Amino acid sequence: MSKFSFASAQAPLPASVLAEIREDIDGRGGLSLLEIPFSTPEFEDIRAGAEADLRALLGLGDDFRALFLQGGATAMFSLAPMNLLRGGESADYVAAGLWSRRAAEAASRVANVRVAATGDGRFLPPPEDWNVSGDAAFLHLTTTETAEGLQYFAFPDLDGVPIVADMTADFLTRPVALAPFGLIYASAQKNLGVAGLTIVVVHQTLLRRASSEVPGPFSFARQAADRSKVNTPPVFAIAVAAKMLRWLREGGGLDAAAARNARKAETLYAALNTGDFYQCPATARDRSTVSVRFQLAEARLEPRFLREAEDAGLFHLKGHPAVGGLRASLYNGVTQEAVEALALFLADFARRRG
Ligand SMILES: Cc1ncc(COP(=O)(O)O)c(C=O)c1O
Known part of the structure; x- marks a missing residue:
């Protein structure tokens, strides 16, 4: 895996x-x-x-x-x-x-x-x-x-x-x-x-x-x-x-990097904005393409989310301790493949636990 x-x-x-x-x-x-x-x-x-x-x-x-x-x-x-x-x-x-x-x-x-x-x-x-x-x-x-x-x-x-x-x-x-x-x-x-x-x-x-x-x-x-x-x-x-x-x-310089990073962010925000199981506290205008903060509508499911994410090969999704919740960082080295795996997991977890 x-x-x-x-x-x-x-x-x-x-x-x-x-x-x-x-x-x-x-x-x-x-x-x-x-x-x-x-x-x-x-x-x-x-x-x-x-x-x-x-x-x-x-x-x-x-x-x-x-x-x-x-x-x-x-x-x-x-x-x-x-x-x-x-x-x-x-x-x-x-x-x-x-x-x-x-x-x-x-x-x-x-x-x-x-x-x-x-x-x-x-x-x-x-x-x-x-x-x-x-x-x-x-x-x-x-x-x-x-x-x-x-x-x-x-x-x-x-x-x-x-x-x-x-x-x-x-x-x-x-x-x-x-x-x-x-x-x-x-x-x-x-x-x-x-x-x-x-x-x-x-x-x-x-x-x-x-x-x-x-x-x-x-x-x-x-x-x-x-x-x-x-x-x-x-x-x-x-x-x-x-x-x-x-x-x-x-890889095409910063225009190409921006296009890759925008695509990753779009994939992830689209997965998060399906239904109300996940929430993004940041106001839409200011949502970051590289540091995506999100939370579960039912916060008590968070430990289970993190455990099952690791079982699916998806690591380090815990939010910064100062604000809590969850976070996916999408820096230059993160691949579209990784984000798509995360998007699939998000949909699957919501279906099973929602
Ligand atoms: C925006 C920002 N500034 C500064 C830092 C601190 O960087 P360093 O630990 O390399 O000093 C971080 C760490 O995550 C950060 O996210």
């Missing part, structure tokens, strides 16, 4: 990427991927190849730098304001879900933070409701709230206030026009590989004014100057990301 994971992190990887990693770890007569020193031309080839593919996929111009860092998005909650804010400056935060609230809370420990908009977990405040201060150094946005299953689909130009975005959940899942963004960060373990790597894409205007007081490994300016090698980078995670980036390019 096939086994499929819908985990939020670690997300599944495409079979061809996994096979290549296996071969590279074996080393095919040479050194294993796990034995490559970061100071060698071999590693620089991997890093530069990853950067070239990232640039091509995003359409990055010379005005953006791409950094391959450690720490995860959670570290960026503090490191972005530490790097980007100078004494006395403040930043606005859209705090509409679990992860954006965590970002705002962490930032408020190291910087002046103003909350520009909030939400109740079932919707995202639209840009016209953001209370953006003209003197904000940036506005922070979480583009997909994974716990609540909410996603922004459009990003406005904010009259000179750059958007700093936690794009962990939807990075490289769709094309995005970069003009409104000053900085984008994303942990790798959802859409481009394994944990240990955080991609930071930063506009040179923000980089030029970045604080020089942040310690080297955490300094965006120092890491940019040193091609992300101020200290030992996460070599393995970068090598896996390089393979994911190549896989995305060879």
